[in-house]
Amino acid sequence: TTFLSAREGSWIKLNGIRYVLSVLKFTYPTLFQGWQTLVGGLLLHVSWKLGWVEINSRSRSDVLTWLPASVLFVGIIYAGSRALSRLAIPVFLTLHNAAEVIICGHQKCFRKEKTSPPKICSALFLLAAAGCLPFNDSQFDPDGYFWAVIHLLCVGAYKILQKSQKLNKLSDIDQQYLNYLFSVVLLALAAHPTGDLFSVLDFPFLYFYRFHGSCCASGFLGFFLMFSTMKLKSFMAPGQCAAWIFFAKVITSGLSMLLFDTILTRETMGCLLLGGFGEALLVFSERKGS
Template identity: 30%
Template sequence: MNIRQARHGRRFRSGLTPDQCSTLTMTLFPFFQNAYNHLDLLNLCFLFTVTCFVNKYVLSVLRFMYPTIFQGWQTLVGAVFIQIQIMQGYIDPVFDVNNRQTLILCLPELVLFAISIYSGSKALANITIPAFLAVCNGCLLMKRISNCFLHRTFMLSDPIGWLTHGTLVITVLGVLKTDPMYHYDGYFWVYVHIACLGAIFLFTEINKDIIRLNKTKLLFYNYVFSIFVFAPCSYLLGDAAAAVNFKHFYLYRFYVGCILSGVFGVLLNLQHIKLEESKLSTYDESVHIAKIVASVMSVPVFHFPMTKEHILWILANQITTVFIISYSRHKYTEQKQINFPGEMD
């Protein structure tokens, strides 16, 4: 180092001083942070799409119509996977004697989780992926009703919000009426699935201030509870006896599909938890983008019939959902700024 370099500060091989390197790092940090967030969102889209496709393939193409066995396998894989993470030290130990009261408070959610994945499998087995995801967007209405119940807000307090949710209901009805593959039992289980998801959100919000439980631990409890539920139900509902006569029981594609379904399902739930806990502002939009990607890509993959009216209603449903999510985020940000105003410059 010569006298001139010492006078101007130590320089790296790139010719930058430490202060310049620090400034450059702070400038580029948002770029790399956004790139990291985009990578997480791409992972979400990939896992959501692949999980839907694998489940649809096993349930509809191979016609493995025994949801208690199928979902029991998925929850078993999830519980084992999370337990491996606990053994490696990535997750804190789950079982704790002091958590008995927490488990009692979480019991309604555990039951609803088991019912929701059972009803979701029954519905997806008989309904196309675009129609299933479009109707499931009705969960936004359940979420809004739950928020009104919890926060004691009235309908007239946000007429635009209620108008858009009413439009969403109309588009859902349009999807039902124009579905060329309409299946009564399939849509019945969609309604059960939506009701369970809405009730889960309600119980979660009620117990949020009481239960301080890591969401990964709650996912583990859901999986373990579902295993103990599906095991006896597979016999009581006749799935165990009927599965013996499954015609594709000896195909390797069946076993590969079941394994991939369990693995991708666990990874998808963990990715949801990761993005939700990161408090990413575009989390809800990202989830809906993943639904749109899965819907579009499923059409050429599974070759189910689609009419123009049905496509238009699904498109209207997706557009309305995007508006509702964006509007809700804008209202939440606006309300937060009112309740917690920033300091004036």
Template identity: 40%
Template structure:
């Protein structure tokens, strides 16, 4: 990425991030669409079809790699944790305020950094202390909600979501090296559609959704469509800017701005102590380095596309 394009790419990322959070929160909380297998199945269907179109028309600087049997076996854990993670994420966001949700998401970066760097005392004291502050402030934010019942609460589903994303991130480092981030995202979309469709029948959400009171509202259909489109482009944008300098600061600033806007948009009530903890969390996350992942092929626009079926 050239320096002149970096601010534009960061701006695109921030707009996509804030828009995706707001659209998902609106559908899940305001419209109260509490059918995660249906919602996430629709998102991954839209995202998968759109990504297939982008790859077929060479709109991205990578080509899809064919998924063979060894590749499927290698990537299967990633597919499973991806599907479980997005369903848990929907259940968490439906019950948590946007600032709390984003604060708890930050804790994963801090934990991954501590697991990777702290045992060897590498990385310097600054990032280490920042990671500790992020994790502690996130835990304190949960504990500050003294009236919560953890069983089947949004906090429980947030914990499941973070665990799935964490394992998926670590697994990406040992997965079949032939498959880049775009490949894994595309096949994860396909796998999720295949898995969530029968799951919605087994959990009877496919039948319950027939009685959804807002099923004929245009904003409901627009929100569901936008959630899939924004989710795809947010993933692609994140892959592009994640390894760039200043990403931690840009991401933390975007989360803070999104949280402030959400406080004035949604009716979630957040106490003053929780607001202080969340602010501490966001400020500390600026100094937490992004966990190392495989190099993204399409970040370097001069690189050659992957060969089909390699």
């Protein structure tokens, strides 16, 4: 049941965000992501007060320790929002998955950890898929790829910090709670300097019910997806959880092509399949390791 919830939440949330960003062209990421994190933070706080989750990150040292990761989290959602407004969901997910190359390289070169051959091959396939996509994408958008690269760099750095020994005492819920709080504050402060605060008044669909519905759906389902994924990780082995998440990404990519105009040439499809094979190989290596 938790997996079905996470899978359905994943494709509805991403397609809802894609609809708001690309179809309605709501290109005000500080406001959009500020709304997303505000809803998530409020729902997580209510869940804490109702006793559904436990949050212990209340000391100043915990907050300061996690602050660099929260900065990266803001970079992830901001750059991801900018990229998703210009790129097809399968393309975005393929580039997003390339963050695993950064994590694998850090483990191999800096932490001197033993890396299995399947994981190395997986990183190479993911890198090749992401590297070839810009040259074979018939809907190539320079700005979209630029923000996607910023996004994947932030994702890679965030996951490296998340695995740091100094941060292990914080639970996933603690980390997400601090991410939400910091994101709301930083994005609210950035809304005016970026011009989003006043430019949004000229948005033609500001009072359009589909716009309001999509924003609400993406906000609530974003929290729902996060909560379901954490529950999934709590009672499944890492390899099994990675397999279900991979399956959810495949479902999301497939459904997005039915909902949005996506031009896929043979070359583009080859890059996407190469990226999918690389992620499947990564799932296999994690299941074998677990």
